[in-house]
Amino acid sequence: MKRTNDELFFKAQVDHSEKVGRVTRLTHGLYTVADETGERTGEVSGRFHHNVQVASDYPAVGDWVTFEPYDQGERAKIHRVLNRKTVLSRKQAGGKHEEQVIAANVDTVFVVTSLTEEFNERRLERYVQQIYESGARPVVLCTKKDLCATVQAYMVQVERAAPGVSVYAVNSLTGEGMAELQAELRPGETISLVGSSGVGKSTLINHWLGIEKQATQTVREEDQRGRHTTTHRELFELPNGTSIIDTPGMRELQLWGGAEEGVDQTFADIDLLRADCKFRDCKHEQEPGCAVQKAIEDGKLDEDRLKNYNKLKRELKRLELKARYGTHRTNRMLHGPNGMK
16 A cells, blocks of 8 residues: 555554554455555454444445454454544435445545436535535546537536536546546545446546456447446555545435535535525525525526525435434424424
8 A cells, every 4th residue: 555645644543563454445244455565355353343333333445444464464354443534425225324434534536427318417416515524525527528519518517516616527438638637636645436327437447547447338328328337345546646446336325414514515606695685594485685586586596406405404404303313203303294394
């Protein structure tokens, strides 16, 4: 493993007798742990497993861990996970109120979306919100530029959905646009790629590595949608010293975390407008003097963007209540006669 910018942050959490490595792969409950001497297949110790409180306490790709080598140094017993600097999570799919860690200790997250029918402004807003919540920096990366005749129109949509976020349009097969993106690949930092299945994350990894490391498939002819390829999370080291975490495509991204600051950051344009509303507690519905509704009337703000803003606020409120009161009581509170809609 090459030295990262945060190595001192993690090494300050251990003593000289502990071996420290980074989790670079997770599949079927088995981990790959890498340090300066190489890689080992690892699993958590019995004590670790016994002490786990919630699923998110288990190691994730990107985590720094203490471990004990055994079996002539070929395997590793993981004893503990060091405090994380950032955590990119989502709510576990389904009804359970549980956190699923996507990647840990990430500096920047590339939201990868293709310039095809897969593109969705509302989903972009959701991704950017969760990245801000994680403590990382979002970047939007639009792939399959060669399949799009209206690239600039898509760029306008991205800038509207993610104001202030850097955006790039690339064709990773030919390399078009990749030179500009190189400035985001900073030595010593960790980047995670997130997005739907088949948007070209694996193709990007192969381009940066210079070899066909990740399996790829072509898009379907009937709808130009990509096919699912990556089935596990894995960290790769690029020649320039940047670490890249590839993740499986996600069908949905349910928010995790109760802070509304990330929503306000994602929807900075609405946050700026609401400062000019006549009433401090304006709901941006039918109140007189609403600057947000005025912007919609003037064509300066998309009404669907306001709807998604309100939807994400409600979703975070539900998460906050579930964490405080539990699922059943929260459902009664929300769906009772005076509950949230």
